[in-house]
Amino acid sequence: MTIIHSEIFKQYPEILFGMSTNSGGVSSGSFGLNLSFHVNDNPDDVKENRKRFFAELGISEDHVAFTRQQHTVNIVTVNQSGINENCDALITEKKNIFLSISIADCTPVMLYDPRKKIIAGIHAGWRGTTGRIVEKTLLQLKHEYGSTPEEIIAFIGPSAGNCCYEVGEEVASQFPAQCSSVGTNGKYLLDVKRANVIQLLECGVQNSNIEVNKDCTIQNELYHSHRRDGIRSGRMMAIIGMTK
Numbered sequence: 001m002t003i004i005h006s007e008i009f010k011q012y013p014e015i016l017f018g019m020s021t022n023s024g025g026v027s028s029g030s031f032g033l034n035l036s037f038h039v040n041d042n043p044d045d046v047k048e049n050r051k052r053f054f055a056e057l058g059i060s061e062d063h064v065a066f067t068r069q070q071h072t073v074n075i076v077t078v079n080q081s082g083i084n085e086n087c088d089a090l091i092t093e094k095k096n097i098f099l100s101i102s103i104a105d106c107t108p109v110m111l112y113d114p115r116k117k118i119i120a121g122i123h124a125g126w127r128g129t130t131g132r133i134v135e136k137t138l139l140q141l142k143h144e145y146g147s148t149p150e151e152i153i154a155f156i157g158p159s160a161g162n163c164c165y166e167v168g169e170e171v172a173s174q175f176p177a178q179c180s181s182v183g184t185n186g187k188y189l190l191d192v193k194r195a196n197v198i199q200l201l202e203c204g205v206q207n208s209n210i211e212v213n214k215d216c217t218i219q220n221e222l223y224h225s226h227r228r229d230g231i232r233s234g235r236m237m238a239i240i241g242m243t244k
């Protein structure tokens with residue numbers, strides 16, 4: 001099983017971070033290591049996939065907080081594991097609660113405040129990004145915990161890259177000019193990772209505290225991709241938690 005790790009979180013031994021790929025699963029065809037029960041995969045296969053992934057990370061599913069993501073900018077602070085309806089970002093100060101973000105092309109943004117010991121997991125698709133969900137999460141961290149952006153560590157995970165992610169003018173025009181380039185057939189190539197880096201920097205996060213994984217989920221078949229595989233696309237999980 002291939003797990004994506006973060007370099008920037010490695011300097012904090014209390015942080016557990018891992019993102020699944022499409023390797024090491026039991027589901028049929030392109031579902032592979034699908035971790036979602038909502039994509040018409042066999043539920044028994046999904047259970048086995050989840051068991052394997054959480055075992056690989058060394059955590060129990062009983063300690064995972066999940067989101068039912070709806071491309072909103074709703075942010076929930078959690079104190080326990082389980083499912084959180086209608087939200088796209090989770091925050092916790094609790095040890096051994098692992099925040100889970102479901103991914104197949106959208107951008108996972110994971111945050112850590114090493115001074116206040118707070119973590120956040122954010123699902124930033126193009127809608128969440130134009131809705132400024134990263135900025136809103138940073139504001140919530142400030143208001144609830146007194147976090148300052150200058151101290152936040154951020155990881156932007158594998159997602160649709162500007163090599164492949166075609167969108168129409170109506171989407172591209174909602175982003176800063178440097179986040180899109182002209183593609184073919186009147187389409188644009190969108191860089192959602194870049195848009196989230198800009199958002200982090202605008203909020204005061206330091207460039208040296210931001211890591212961006214370069215992998216494109218559409219191009220690289222190690223990953224699930226909704227754009228590439230359509231209704232036969234599974235979902236990956238990005239997990240962050242504090243173990244001590």
Ligand SMILES: [Zn+2]
Pocket residue numbers: 160161162163164165216217218219220
């Ligand atoms: Zn690509």
